[in-house]
Amino acid sequence: MQVQRLGCARSSSAPTTSLRASCRAGDLVKLAEATQELMARVERGGPGPISATGSRSWPRPTVSVLRGAVFALALACLVLPASVPRT
Template identity: 60%
Template sequence: MRLSLAPWQADGQRAAPSKKVRVADEPVRRRDQAVATAETGALVLDEESPLPETAADVEDLARRLRGHINRLGVMVPKETPVLRHPQQLGSAGVPDGYVPSRVYLVQLAKATQELTATVETCGSDRAKQQGERPRWTPRINVLRAVVFALALACLVLATSVPRA
């Protein structure tokens, strides 16, 4: 069971692995952490997803879930009891044996989902408290117009200076 880590575009298609980004192309949006965690949790908890076949697959999924716990743990207040359980599960190693390792993986995925739900509620509360608004980014044509206006102003200033 190999899981791809390629980035996703807004329309759900895989993005090209190329590092070049042209101005005309819409940039690939960074995926939300909660969405990435939900996808990894679905790989473990979804009824239709296949069970990991090898111990390496189990270790890979556990590593991903631990990474999600670490990233989400920063977004939750430290006094939250929901954070302690996933961190304790994540710090434990994957048990040996087929059934115990799968049970551990399911427990880790459920704890990660609970942490994700807490992050979503805390994040919306923090945004309401701080009154944060999304940052406006100008379109490329606005930037071009500003550069053109500055160049034109410099040209007018240069031609108005008397020659000596």
């Protein structure tokens, strides 16, 4: 994707806080086309996923996996004391 700088300059008579800019109609058409292209790329997902500093993102476990893990832990807590002989 190529980024082009549009030739829109502020009017010298307009105040600096004004949002008015003197642009040709052709520049506005280019801006609209570039915006549509950018939105199409974002909606498609672009060339690759956006990730922060290459960190690996693990998928969240489902509820059944969490229930199974809790059950296994509870079972281990029951089996371990039962396997130790009484003194």
